Amino acid sequence: MTLEVLASPKPGNVDRCHDYAETRLEHFIVSALAVRPALEASEARSAGLGPLIEAAVGATACHAGGNTHFGAFLLLIPLVYGGTLEGAIEAIRASTVEDAVAFYRAFGLTRVRVAAKDELDVNDPSAADALRTRGMTLLDVMAHSAPRDMVAREWTNGFALCRRAADALLADSEPRTAVARAFLALLANEPDTFIAKKHGPDLAEETRRRAADVVRGEVTLESLDTWCIGRGVNPGSLADITIGAIFLALGRGWAWDC
């Protein structure tokens, strides 16, 4: 989490050179510090995935910067719990209805952007009943959200984007600046679903296209950053994916500090 947020420049997102008024670099770092007990509990498998995600979100609600790492926890908690990619996929498959109920409780602990008119509205107190009636596990919930949420989608596709970005980190010959490059490559290839929820799919696709222009060298990274900030475009879901990628890369021996 810290290597992700410290990487610069990342168009539109909080980094060393940019804060948002309400959510600043300090909040992301404090969040990374505060979540440690929940990550240790995940490593020890002292609870199920849902309660662990709830614990992580609860622990990081200690700061006033709003939602910093909710999406990241959806990826990191299974990865830490599973120990390996295979272990994470296995843990996800074994998730339960009570994991789903705990996950919905976690929403109440922070402010998370959700698509309008979702039939499993996280702000609806009857959602827990609906989950139990339908017998939806946490994996079912993620599958339900996957078409509109690329973080949820990672649960259904074996962490495909995290793996691809981890490969990019490991292949990069300049580790100290690799995170920003891996992030830009994701941005140029995948419409960010956080942007889509906030501004609609057209702006998410336009952001992707502009990032591809940067990768091709037709536009500067700085001008993309300025455009993103001016529009309030922050690719938050791809930041979460990047965090998952860094975790996978570190697990494969990535030397971030060379």
Place this chain on the structure above:
Amino acid sequence: MTLEVLASPKPGNVDRCHDYAETRLEHFIVSALAVRPALEASEARSAGLGPLIEAAVGATACHAGGNTHFGAFLLLIPLVYGGTLEGAIEAIRASTVEDAVAFYRAFGLTRVRVAAKDELDVNDPSAADALRTRGMTLLDVMAHSAPRDMVAREWTNGFALCRRAADALLADSEPRTAVARAFLALLANEPDTFIAKKHGPDLAEETRRRAADVVRGEVTLESLDTWCIGRGVNPGSLADITIGAIFLALGRGWAWDC
């Protein structure tokens, strides 16, 4: 530790806008993450001050950025151990010869700048014997170093500079930028002993004078920063003092995030 290193601009030191080639912002953040078990052990008083400092230094030697927080641990460990300022002072008074021996072992775990020709040279394997022969406690060692080391001096004067800077933080009407101001105020009033050990007392005094010029509005902060970086002047001891000050201020309810 994280609030200190993220504060900008801090003339000559690592901050959001400046890295050194071998020691970067990432190293300071990783160090703050890695030391947590040693701080938890300090809070639980599960060992003496010397072994706790040794544990902290050992835990943070996990990164390749060299010495990041050695001086900070000399202040933080007693403060966390003691729980209060009074508790810290009491713990310091109760420090033992074996604490001193452990402290010297900690030097071997990192690279710390020491004054030349110190009779208790930390690189001398016979130093432990000398400590035992003379019956020097860790407080005695700090008192020995106090004339040339402002962090050691805090052990002998009841954390005087930490307290003064904590008062400044608590009195500041803009907490989000208060750390950088408190640091500059220290820099304008106290010759940094890390600079003195590295470059001699004259350059430490010149740095102080130039910082005072900035406080009086006669020189810009940016020009001081440029001068420091050009000369390799980094006020590392005052960064440590600032960390102690932030800890004291937080303990007195300082709302850093308003």
